[in-house]
Every structure is written in structure tokens, then in C-alpha cells.
Amino acid sequence: xxxxxxxxxxxxxxxxxxxxxxxxxxxxxxxxxxxxxxxxxxxxxxxxxxxxxxxxxxxxxxxxxxxxxxxxxxxxxxxxxxxxxxxxxxxxxxxxxxxxxxxxxxxxxxxxxxxxxxxxxxxxxxxxxxxxxxxxxxxxxxxxxxxxxxxxxxxxxxxxxxxxxxxxxxxxxxxxxxxxxxxxxxxxxxxxxxxxxxxxxxxxxxxxxxxxxxxxxxxxxxxxxxxxxxxxxxxxxxxxxxxxxxxxxxxxxxxxxxxxxxxxxxxxxxxxxxxxxxxxxxxxxxxxxxxxxxxxxxxxx
Amino acid sequence: xxxxxxxxxxxxxxxxxxxxxxxxxxxxxxxxxxxxxxxxxxxxxxxxxxxxxxxxxxxxxxxxxxxxxxxxxxxxxxxxxxxxxxxxxxxxxxxxxxxxxxxxxxxxxxxxxxxxxxxxxxxxxxxxxxxxxxxxxxxxxxxxxxxxxxxxxxxxxxxxxxxxxxxxxxxxxxxxxxxxxxxxxxxxxxxxxxxxxxxxxxxxxxxxxxxxxxxxxxxxxxxxxxxxxxxxxxxxxxxxxxxxxxxxxxxxxxxxxxxxxxxxxxxx
Numbered sequence: 001x002x003x004x005x006x007x008x009x010x011x012x013x014x015x016x017x018x019x020x021x022x023x024x025x026x027x028x029x030x031x032x033x034x035x036x037x038x039x040x041x042x043x044x045x046x047x048x049x050x051x052x053x054x055x056x057x058x059x060x061x062x063x064x065x066x067x068x069x070x071x072x073x074x075x076x077x078x079x080x081x082x083x084x085x086x087x088x089x090x091x092x093x094x095x096x097x098x099x100x101x102x103x104x105x106x107x108x109x110x111x112x113x114x115x116x117x118x119x120x121x122x123x124x125x126x127x128x129x130x131x132x133x134x135x136x137x138x139x140x141x142x143x144x145x146x147x148x149x150x151x152x153x154x155x156x157x158x159x160x161x162x163x164x165x166x167x168x169x170x171x172x173x174x175x176x177x178x179x180x181x182x183x184x185x186x187x188x189x190x191x192x193x194x195x196x197x198x199x200x201x202x203x204x205x206x207x208x209x210x211x212x213x214x215x216x217x218x219x220x221x222x223x224x225x226x227x228x229x230x231x232x233x234x235x236x237x238x239x240x241x242x243x244x245x246x247x248x249x250x251x252x253x254x255x256x257x258x259x260x261x262x263x264x265x266x267x268x269x270x271x272x273x274x275x276x277x278x279x280x281x282x283x284x285x286x287x288x289x290x291x292x293x294x295x296x297x298x299x300x301x
Numbered sequence: 302x303x304x305x306x307x308x309x310x311x312x313x314x315x316x317x318x319x320x321x322x323x324x325x326x327x328x329x330x331x332x333x334x335x336x337x338x339x340x341x342x343x344x345x346x347x348x349x350x351x352x353x354x355x356x357x358x359x360x361x362x363x364x365x366x367x368x369x370x371x372x373x374x375x376x377x378x379x380x381x382x383x384x385x386x387x388x389x390x391x392x393x394x395x396x397x398x399x400x401x402x403x404x405x406x407x408x409x410x411x412x413x414x415x416x417x418x419x420x421x422x423x424x425x426x427x428x429x430x431x432x433x434x435x436x437x438x439x440x441x442x443x444x445x446x447x448x449x450x451x452x453x454x455x456x457x458x459x460x461x462x463x464x465x466x467x468x469x470x471x472x473x474x475x476x477x478x479x480x481x482x483x484x485x486x487x488x489x490x491x492x493x494x495x496x497x498x499x500x501x502x503x504x505x506x507x508x509x510x511x512x513x514x515x516x517x518x519x520x521x522x523x524x525x526x527x528x529x530x531x532x533x534x535x536x537x538x539x540x541x542x543x544x545x546x547x548x549x550x551x552x553x554x555x556x557x558x559x560x561x562x563x564x565x566x567x568x569x
Binding site for chain 1: 314315318321322324325326328329330332333335336339346347348349350388389390392393395396400402408411412414417418419420421422423425426427428429430433445448449452480481482485506510512513516517526529530533537541542545548549552553555556560
């Protein structure tokens with residue numbers, strides 16, 4: 001639209017320059033922004049990840065010591081493994097809750113009004129502060145929290161227990177709570193796109209409801225499932241707020257380690273190497289989910 | 302399969318589903334109710350049984366200078382971050398929708414990356430940039446950080462809207478003698494208003510709530526979430542519940558406003 005639609009009244013030279021200006025502005029602004037605030041900063045972390053820690057700060061170098069340390073020192077690779085495990089648990093548990101919910105909205109609920117209301121109800125918590133949603137679970141699960149004091153009050157427990165908070169269970173619970181809306185949105189969209197006649201055809205061919213679910217509906221909604229799981233996995237993978245609030249000593253995640261390397265430990269090269277590893281994992285997951293989505297599209301066509 | 306058996310099965314199926322829906326909804330909302338209830342509870346601990354009713358935590362909150370300053374800072378950051386995301390994100394969406402250029406795929410990836418990229422990476426990478434350039438940390442560096450992280454939100458929403466936009470409108474405008482920039486401001490932008498408003502409201506909310514980027518890019522000034530975060534490190538108090546309740550109320554208000562604005566758009 002920016003070329004060749006200018007008013008015919010303008011002389012050719014001026015028309016060209018004004019169109020060029022608009023085009024350059026439209027493309028140039030975001031391009032410059034992406035280069036200055038994204039590409040160059042990532043390049044800087046990448047460079048730092050090869051530098052050497054030397055008291056009191058760090059010096060330029062080109063060596064793989066930081067990466068070697070990440071994969072040799074159990075302290076670090078165990079954190080990476082644990083983070084991946086928790087991120088996987090969070091994406092699976094939010095999938096298990098979100099899928100039936102989205103399925104119910106799309107296929108069972110008859111009233112469009114109620115459908116919209118329930119959809120809004122599950123999306124609305126996204127607008128409520130992230131920090132608060134993690135904080136709420138700290139106040140519910142804690143030693144002096146709502147559940148403990150309630151159980152003591154009704155006489156089920158003699159005294160408060162520590163089993164609810166500061167472990168991996170509380171982390172998975174809290175993060176699942178946070179990421180359910182992210183999971184419902186893409187699954188809902190994917191389910192809505194499934195042509196109804198495919199489901200009827202499956203029924204007409206004598207396939208039972210469960211068969212239809214697992215052979216027709218689930219495969220066709222895979223793009224939504226993968227999009228939701230990508231969100232939940234990647235965002236959990238890089239979270240340091242929930243681990244800080246509800247995760248105990250065995251709930252430290254990669255982002256917490258990066259935070260401490262950039263803070264108290266003042267080992268920016270090691271922190272940068274960890275950030276690069278995180279970046280590569282996230283990019284890998286996005287690529288994977290893109291491929292699956294593309295494959296799914298071809299299947300349908 | 303007999304009719305009676307099908308309907309019995311259906312009823313069991315529907316019953317199970319209703320149960321699942323109720324579970325998910327209560328999982329989402331019971332904690333929020335608990336948050337609100339304890340903000341009115343006349344006790345400094347968040348334990349059962351509830352004490353009496355009090356406005357005390359709210360009174361305490363409104364006389365808390367640091368908190369009020371943090372709220373002011375958050376409004377400042379969210380406002381300017383939203384303006385920047387629109388100024389950069391809308392052209393980016395246009396470029397992706399209308400222009401062909403070398404490196405478009407890389408550009409798309411880079412611009413959309415922060416949607417799933419953990420905030421901590423945006424935070425430390427920009428911290429490195431500012432340190433290297435000798436720029437001191439302040440609320441302005443936070444604004445730049447938030448804008449970078451949130452441009453992706455504007456791009457996805459505006460891009461989706463542009464794809465559905467009827468190109469004939471622009472051709473008609475051009476045929477009637479409108480210059481490209483007139484078409485842009487008088488035809489295209491008014492037609493994608495709902496996406497602009499929606500993404501601006503979402504950017505504002507997310508910026509207001511942002512922690513990971515702010516954590517690394519702020520100087521001495523606190524935003525509201527950073528203030529709450531530092532209060533939490535000292536321990537749990539019902540005052541946080543009171544702030545939280547107000548945030549929930551404000552969020553509800555924003556949702557209602559955006560629904561109304563977007564509905565107006567559709568009816569026209």
C-alpha cells in the first residue's frame with residue numbers, strides 16, 4: 001500500500017520521497033528497536049558468557065570454562081534438570097485441567113452467552129497481578145497459613161504442618177494456577193476450528209465417543225495443545241518469582257541462580273552462560289512446537 | 302445402543318464435566334476470595350478462625366507514603382511503556398503484514414520472541430547494554446525494558462486485525478485521491494481501533510504488574526510490584542491483601558472497560 005497509491009497530483013519525485021519516508025519509518029522504527037534493545041543485548045550476554053571471572057569483577061576472554069562448569073558441577077546441572085522437570089509438570093497439569101474445560105465450552109455448552117462468560121472467567125485472572133497470584137498461595141499453604149490454621153481449628157491436626165509449602169509440590173501448584181489461562185486460550189481456539197462434520201462423520205462410522213475424542217478431536221487440537229504447553233513450559237522455565245515465594249531449598253530454579261550470579265555472587269560470565277543455555281532451550285522448544293503445528297496443518301489439508 | 306442407555310451415559314458424562322468445570326473455577330477463584338476476605342480481617346496473621354471486620358488495613362495503606370509513591374511510579378512507567386509499545390509495535394505489525402524485505406523471518410522471530418521468552422533474559426541483557434553504555438538505572442530504563450518485552454503483545458494483536466482488514470477500503474481511498482498517509486490515518490487506523498485499544502490496555506496492565514525486567518533495570522525507585530515484593534521478603538501482612546484486593550478491583554474495572562469499548566466497536 002505504500003508504493004504506487006499516492007495522489008496523482010503530486011510530481012513524481014516528491015511522491016516517491018514521501019512514500020519512501022513512510023516506508024522507512026514503518027520498517028525502520030521497529031527494526032532499529034529490535035537491533036538496539038534485543039539483538040545487541042543478546043550478543044553482549046553471548047560475549048560475556050565466554051569471559052572470565054576475576055576478582056573483583058570479570059575480564060574479557062574466550063574460553064568455555066563457564067559452560068563446562070554448568071555441565072560438570074552437579075549444583076548447576078541439577079538445577080537445570082529440576083527446572084525442566086517442574087516446567088514439564090506444570091505444563092502437563094495445566095493441560096489436564098484446561099483441556100476438559102475448553103472441550104466443555106466448545107462442544108457441550110449450548111448457550112453462547114454462558115460460553116463467553118465462562119471463557120472470560122478463566123481468562124480474567126491473567127489481568128490480576130502475577131505476583132499476587134503467587135503470594136496468595138504462600139498465605140494459603142504456609143505453616144501459619146489458611147489451610148493449616150483451618151485443619152488445626154477443626155481438630156484434624158494437632159499442630160501446623162510444613163508439608164504444604166516450600167517444596168516442589170507447592171511450586172507446581174502455584175505455577176499451574178498461574179498458567180491455566182495461557183493453556184485454555186490456544187486449546188479453545190484450536191477446538192473451535194475443528195469442522196463439526198468430521199465429528200459427525202466419525203460418529204456415523206460407528207466410532208464411540210472416546211474413540212472420536214482420541215482419534216479425531218485430540219489430534220486435530222494438537223496445535224493448540226503445543227502452543228499452550230510452549231507458553232507454560234517456557235514461562236515456568238524462566239520464572240524466579242514463584243520459586244522465591246513458594247519454593248523451598250529444593251525449589252531453586254535456573255532463573256534464581258542467574259539472579260544470584262548477577263547479584264551477590266557477582267559472576268556475570270557464569271550468569272550469562274546460564275542465560276544463553278536458557279535462551280537456547282526456549283528457542284528449541286519454540287522451533288519444535290512450530291514444526292508440530294506446521295505438520296498438523298498439512299494433515300488437515 | 303438403546304436410547305435410554307445413551308441418555309444415561311450422556312447424563313453421567315455431562316455430570317462429570319460440570320464437576321470438572323466447577324473444580325477449575327473454584328481452583329481459580331477461591332484463592333482470590335481468600336485474599337479479599339483476609340484484607341478485612343481484624344488480625345495481623347492470616348489464620349483461621351476469622352476475627353472481626355475492619356477497614357484498618359486499608360487506612361494503614363493510604364497513609365503509607367512509600368506505597369503511594371510506588372503506585373505513582375507504576376502509573377508513570379506503564380503509561381510511557383504503553384505509548385512506546387504502540388509507537389514501535391504498530392509499525393512492526395504493518396511491516397510484517399504489508400512489506401517484503403530481506404530478513405523478514407528473522408525480524409518476525411526477534412520481535413515476537415518476548416511472548417514466550419522469560420522476562421529475566423530481557424532484564425539481564427538490557428542491564429548489560431545500559432552498564433556498557435554507562436547509562437544509570439532509573440524508571441526510564443524500566444520503561445525501555447517494559448516496552449521491549451511488551452511490543453510482541455501489540456504486534457500479535459494488531460497483525461491479526463490487519464490480516465482481517467478489507468483491503469478494498471484502502472484501494473477506494475486511494476482511488477478517491479487520498480495520499481498514503483491520509484489513507485493510513487483516516488481509513489486504516491480507525492478500522493483497527495479495537496485492536497489498538499485492546500493491546501494498549503493489555504500492555505498497560507502487564508507493565509503495571511511486571512517484575513522480572515523491573516528487578517534488573519530499576520534504580521532506587523520502586524514500582525508497585527517491586528514494593529510489594531520487598532514487603533513480602535520481610536513477611537506476610539494483611540496490608541498486602543488490602544493492596545491485592547484493590548488491584549483485583551482495578552483489574553475487574555479494566556476488563557469491563559475493555560469489553561464495553563470493544564463491543565461498541567463491533568456494533569458500529
